[in-house]
């Protein structure tokens with residue numbers, strides 16, 4: 001599927017997750033966040049940076065990982081991304097929804 | 103003489119000892135296997151023990167019986183693996199040298215990872231069924247329990263045998279029906295996943311079954327703590343679920359030995375090549391079964407498929423040949439659905455559980471992803487197969503280590 005953000009055509013899947021990370025920009029991330037009712041702050045971006053790091057190193061994302069990240073505690077994580085924080089944060093970060101499960 | 107040492111004599115370690123004893127020349131290789139316990143437990147039986155379907159005797163046997171002659175069996179706790187020195191030290195102070203090491207120490211529950219879980223109410227109204235002690239304590243509780251809110255809960259993924267909690271929910275439904283008290287029991291299934299199972303295809307089939315049996319689902323629940331004073335589990339989003347009886351699957355972790363030896367990840371699982379089973383860090387250390395970080399189900403059937411491939415790779419490694427990159431994550435699990443029926447699922451790293459027949463294409467007799475009585479018979483036969491074929495390393499006829507696509511309704 002395709003969707004237009006800030007005049008660029010972006011490839012997404014049926015749940016709205018970007019299927020091509022190279023199309024992601026910070027501005028697009030902020031647009032996606034807005035759709036989720038989230039106004040991005042520095043703290044939000046710090047979390048997104050952490051998530052990008054993990055993604056680039058092919059490390060799995062999990063609540064446990066966030067707990068140990070030193071970036072944020074889980075309560076704050078839920079406050080920043082209400083609802084399903086991992087799902088929302090990865091959506092905004094332009095990477096696939098985590099499958100922390102087998 | 104060269105030394106091959108196997109750590110852990112559970113499902114995987116016992117299978118490897120049986121495979122290798124006939125393959126390695128006796129005058130060149132000495133095989134040693136170490137485990138801390140005398141007893142070999144049939145863990146899949148822990149699902150049935152709480153409901154008095156199996157007796158305690160049916161789920162445990164003397165482990166030594168299953169270690170073949172010609173293999174040196176040591177019953178001792180393993181203290182440390184020293185990869186730089188190719189040595190393993192045991193709790194009694196003994197040291198073992200190895201040329202090849204196979205780690206098969208499995209995974210176990212870590213209820214102390216969750217606040218309030220293994221506090222004063224542990225095994226009083228909060229139970230696990232992943233240990234012999236837990237399953238037995240829960241059996242005693244269920245014999246006298248008069249009803250109320252039963253909550254079946256998964257703490258975090260991955261867990262071994264990821265379908266077991268669901269099976270527990272289905273069996274509980276039948277159990278209370280048969281006791282004539284289903285109307286007194288409210289069953290809720292609580293999971294950190296966004297559905298009943300980890301694979302979307304099977305989740306649909308299983309969701310339908312939960313609904314049919316009147317079992318409620320709470321999904322996306324990441325537990326923060328157990329409030330054992332008020333009988334509630336609470337998640338990070340402040341969602342609360344009340345219970346009278348909590349049956350939880352605590353966090354699963356590899357043995358602390360792996361952490362002490364600096365060989366594990368966050369959950370003490372050993373980073374392992376997912377196709378060859380060689381560990382990422384040391385070429386003469388291999389890992390099999392639940393102790394690895396493989397993105398495959400942690401199940402005895404998976405370990406069985408791995409064992410065939412690992413045996414081949416150990417022989418190749420000894421000969422200095424290239425390792426076979428063959429393991430595909432093949433899993434084959436019966437899912438007990440209650441009332442004498444079961445489902446069967448077959449999947450691997452990349453292919454989702456599908457419908458069809460197994461093991462003979464188009465014939466069966468087992469049907470994939472569909473409830474049937476024959477599947478239930480298969481699940482019950484698994485106990486016999488386990489003690490008599492699986493851990494003895496006997497090849498199970500018609501079931502291949504890698505997944506077959508024949509007779510299955512695959513999607514593109």
Ligand SMILES: Cc1cc2nc3c(=O)[nH]c(=O)nc-3n(C[C@H](O)[C@H](O)[C@H](O)COP(=O)(O)OP(=O)(O)OC[C@H]3O[C@@H](n4cnc5c(N)ncnc54)[C@H](O)[C@@H]3O)c2cc1C
Nearest residue numbers: 110112113114138145146180207208263391392401402403
């Ligand atoms: C409730 C339940 C239901 C299940 N149902 C099924 C099913 O239907 N089908 C299926 O295929 N699988 C099922 N499984 C999973 C299956 O039992 C495991 O995947 C399998 O036993 C894994 O084998 P393993 O050898 O890797 O680990 P284990 O069999 O757990 O063996 C590990 C061994 O290592 C030893 N060890 C660990 N650390 C040390 C140490 N420091 N010193 C000395 N010894 C040590 C332990 O004592 C243990 O004997 C189920 C599991 C549970 C809990």
